[in-house]
Amino acid sequence: MSIYGKEITRSRFLKGMGLAAGSFALAGCGGGAGSNANEVTFMNWEQTEGTPLAEALKAFEKKSGMKVVMQPAPQGDAYDTKQRTMLSSGTGPDVMRINDDFVRGYSNDGALLDLSEYIEKDNLDRSEYIQPSFTFGEQPDGSHTAWTVGIEPRLIFYNVDMFEEAGVALPPSEWTGKNWSWDDLLNSARELTVEDDHYGTLIYFDTGYEQTFTVNNGFAPGIYSENGKEFTLSSPKAVEAVQWATDLTCKHGVQPPWSQLQQESIDSQLFAQGKVAMIFGTYGIVPYLRQTVTDFAWDVAPPPAKVEQKTEASVIIFSVPQGAKNPDGAWKLLKFLGGPEAGKILADGRAFIPINREAADTITATDDPPQNINLFAEAADHLTATNQTNATGEARNIYRPALDEVYNCEASAQDVLSSVKPRIDDLLTG
Amino acid sequence: MAVANNPEERSASRFSRTVSRLRSSRDLEGWLFIAPVVVGVLGFQFFPILVSMYASFTQWDGLNPPEFIGLGNFVEMLTKDPLFYQTFVNTCVFTLGYVPLTILVSFILALLCNRQIRGVSFFRTAFFAPFVTNVVAVGFVWFYFYSPDQGVLNGLLQTVGIEGPAWLSDSRWAMPAVITVSVWQGVGYPMVILLAGLQGIPEELYEAAKIDGARAWHRVRNVTLPLLTPHFFFLTITQFIISFQVFGLIYVMTEGGPNHATSVYIYYLYERGFAFGNLGYASAMAWLLFVLIAAVTLVQWKLQKRWVFYE
Numbered sequence: 135m136s137i138y139g140k141e142i143t144r145s146r147f148l149k150g151m152g153l154a155a156g157s158f159a160l161a162g163c164g165g166g167a168g169s170n171a172n173e174v175t176f177m178n179w180e181q182t183e184g185t186p187l188a189e190a191l192k193a194f195e196k197k198s199g200m201k202v203v204m205q206p207a208p209q210g211d212a213y214d215t216k217q218r219t220m221l222s223s224g225t226g227p228d229v230m231r232i233n234d235d236f237v238r239g240y241s242n243d244g245a246l247l248d249l250s251e252y253i254e255k256d257n258l259d260r261s262e263y264i265q266p267s268f269t270f271g272e273q274p275d276g277s278h279t280a281w282t283v284g285i286e287p288r289l290i291f292y293n294v295d296m297f298e299e300a301g302v303a304l305p306p307s308e309w310t311g312k313n314w315s316w317d318d319l320l321n322s323a324r325e326l327t328v329e330d331d332h333y334g335t336l337i338y339f340d341t342g343y344e345q346t347f348t349v350n351n352g353f354a355p356g357i358y359s360e361n362g363k364e365f366t367l368s369s370p371k372a373v374e375a376v377q378w379a380t381d382l383t384c385k386h387g388v389q390p391p392w393s394q395l396q397q398e399s400i401d402s403q404l405f406a407q408g409k410v411a412m413i414f415g416t417y418g419i420v421p422y423l424r425q426t427v428t429d430f431a432w433d434v435a436p437p438p439a440k441v442e443q444k445t446e447a448s449v450i451i452f453s454v455p456q457g458a459k460n461p462d463g464a465w466k467l468l469k470f471l472g473g474p475e476a477g478k479i480l481a482d483g484r485a486f487i488p489i490n491r492e493a494a495d496t497i498t499a500t501d502d503p504p505q506n507i508n509l510f511a512e513a514a515d516h517l518t519a520t521n522q523t524n525a526t527g528e529a530r531n532i533y534r535p536a537l538d539e540v541y542n543c544e545a546s547a548q549d550v551l552s553s554v555k556p557r558i559d560d561l562l563t564g
Numbered sequence: 565m566a567v568a569n570n571p572e573e574r575s576a577s578r579f580s581r582t583v584s585r586l587r588s589s590r591d592l593e594g595w596l597f598i599a600p601v602v603v604g605v606l607g608f609q610f611f612p613i614l615v616s617m618y619a620s621f622t623q624w625d626g627l628n629p630p631e632f633i634g635l636g637n638f639v640e641m642l643t644k645d646p647l648f649y650q651t652f653v654n655t656c657v658f659t660l661g662y663v664p665l666t667i668l669v670s671f672i673l674a675l676l677c678n679r680q681i682r683g684v685s686f687f688r689t690a691f692f693a694p695f696v697t698n699v700v701a702v703g704f705v706w707f708y709f710y711s712p713d714q715g716v717l718n719g720l721l722q723t724v725g726i727e728g729p730a731w732l733s734d735s736r737w738a739m740p741a742v743i744t745v746s747v748w749q750g751v752g753y754p755m756v757i758l759l760a761g762l763q764g765i766p767e768e769l770y771e772a773a774k775i776d777g778a779r780a781w782h783r784v785r786n787v788t789l790p791l792l793t794p795h796f797f798f799l800t801i802t803q804f805i806i807s808f809q810v811f812g813l814i815y816v817m818t819e820g821g822p823n824h825a826t827s828v829y830i831y832y833l834y835e836r837g838f839a840f841g842n843l844g845y846a847s848a849m850a851w852l853l854f855v856l857i858a859a860v861t862l863v864q865w866k867l868q869k870r871w872v873f874y875e
Binding site for chain 1: 625626627628646647707711712713729730732733734735820821822823824827835838839840841
């Protein structure tokens with residue numbers, strides 16, 4: 135064998151291969167491309183390209199002269215696994231999307247950068263941001279380890295045509311409990327349910343209702359105590375709320391059985407297919423419904439009231455890992471994403487409700503449904519804060535599967551939630 | 565050191581040195597050839613195994629340095645963690661369902677595929693195909709197959725007047741449903757092993773049995789089964805190990821639910837280690853599983869003398 139006239143012997147070839155393999159191995163150990171002062175590495179758990187977030191990132195690049203380098207990431211649980219692995223090995227990006235369940239735990243482990251110095255230095259006016267979602271990142275030790283960019287409040291989505299066909303009064307178009315209590319929702323659901331065709335309501339699909347309906351039943355802490363050390367969903371008022379939601383299926387037959395809900399996003403799919411008249415869903419499903427629903431009118435209303443009329447909001451949060459290569463650049467990007475300019479882009483794109491109040495208030499009705507879209511921005515004044523714990527994910531992994539028995543109408547909420555409380559309390563205090 | 569003085573001895577010594585050089589050169593080349601594999605095995609297998617062993621004696625979240633806690637993880641596992649026991653029992657239930665059913669069904673399929681009939685190659689391929697199909701794809705397809713309101717299975721049951729259960733969300737039916745899918749997907753490989761065994765049985769033995777008046781069932785019982793015992797032994801061991809490591813279908817179809825009814829050992833290990841960041845605990849679980857599998861395999865090995873027939 136010869137290359138460019140030079141004879142390649144077997145041993146020389148082998149040595150060359152060995153050197154090449156060694157070089158590759160060393161290159162592999164060296165990690166990815168390093169950040170510099172003009173570059174911010176960014177990791178998100180969903181595709182950014184083509185979304186309003188990508189537009190906001192481009193606006194940041196244009197304004198700052200910095201480059202945002204996207205890091206590839208898988209979706210779902212695999213994202214969390216990759217994130218933990220990267221944090222463990224100190225190869226995290228400068229800015230990363232983070233599951234709110236993990237913020238307190240990661241903060242305690244010292245894995246996230248404290249942003250409070252940046253916040254103080256830039257003298258940010260906290261009142262410009264939607265509370266308490268903005269303060270979600272604040273930890274008991276005074277550090278500020280997560281930065282909320284937006285929120286996705288939950289409201290009742292309803293099929294206007296079904297209401298009108300059944301002759302049922304529409305839910306209110308403003309934040310009021312007048313004629314919109316739990317009983318009103320149940321009565322409407324009864325009238326809207328048509329056997330073998332569609333159900334009146336669906337509110338207990340995921341954890342969002344647990345916090346909202348518990349708080350609205352007059353139990354302020356919700357799922358966990360304020361200090362995050364106790365599981366409080368087993369408290370009488372909370373149990374009553376869970377049982378009420380479950381009874382919509384088991385007792386009143388106005389909600390789909392739990393067995394039909396074991397599929398990702400099935401709540402919005404059932405609503406879009408006209409199989410449920412009302413669902414308790416987040417702002418995040420608005421684009422899907424706009425795209426999918428063509429044969430009926432739909433709108434949104436606040437959650438029904440009892441003692442309170444609040445709602446829970448999913449938070450879109452990002453953090454800077456401890457040891458990020460460009461923390462200053464990371465902060466600049468986060469501050470921009472939480473500011474009015476990016477907020478306007480995100481609001482116009484209907485990605486989520488921007489954390490910046492001024493930008494959030496620009497979300498008003500257009501020709502596209504829902505007509506009462508302003509209720510999402512107004513939800514900022516009706517938010518319940520989900521208390522953080524060191525082990526929210528693990529706690530959820532204990533009580534949520536246990537609730538399957540309640541949802542399958544085989545046990546009472548009282549029995550199940552009381553039985554899991556000791557284990558979860560141990561976990562939270564441990 | 566003795567020095568060779570005459571020319572013949574000097575020549576022999578040179579020859580010996582040359583051979584030695586050549587040999588060491590060949591050795592070097594040999595080492596270079598296997599170096600990537602050796603490095604791979606040492607770096608990606610033995611090193612992680614050692615790290616995992618050390619980690620099993622530590623409390624380690626992957627973010628901070630591991631803290632040595634001795635047997636703490638094992639004590640917690642065996643005395644304080646009800647989910648550990650539940651997942652262990654679930655795994656045993658899965659194994660008791662999966663292993664016998666897989667071997668039985670694959671034996672029946674192997675008998676059918678061993679017949680000299682037209683189109684038998686198609687059936688062999690069809691039975692083997694699920695084994696090489698991606699587990700995620702299989703999980704998704706069966707997930708919809710089992711859907712209580714729109715699934716094919718309940719649709720078929722409804723045609724004969726039976727109201728099918730909510731297969732994957734009913735704690736009584738979820739595990740049988742997962743076992744069924746696992747058996748469906750897993751029979752291809754044992755079938756091929758048993759088919760090879762069947763084709764290795766001398767035809768004369770069957771002819772002799774026929775002459776002696778043995779009917780089909782008697783020939784299977786007295787000729788086929790005894791001669792396939794080495795294959796059954798191999799499959800019992802391998803299928804047991806496979807069943808104790810089941811993960812993919814559970815992850816895709818049920819995520820351990822409902823109410824942990826299908827949460828098996830490896831799925832729980834994954835959750836503790838990677839979803840909740842208890843890498844020390846997960847490592848301890850992995851080592852306990854290793855010891856358990858090794859022990860059961862050893863017992864099976866010892867017991868083989870009682871039932872495995874080697875020609």
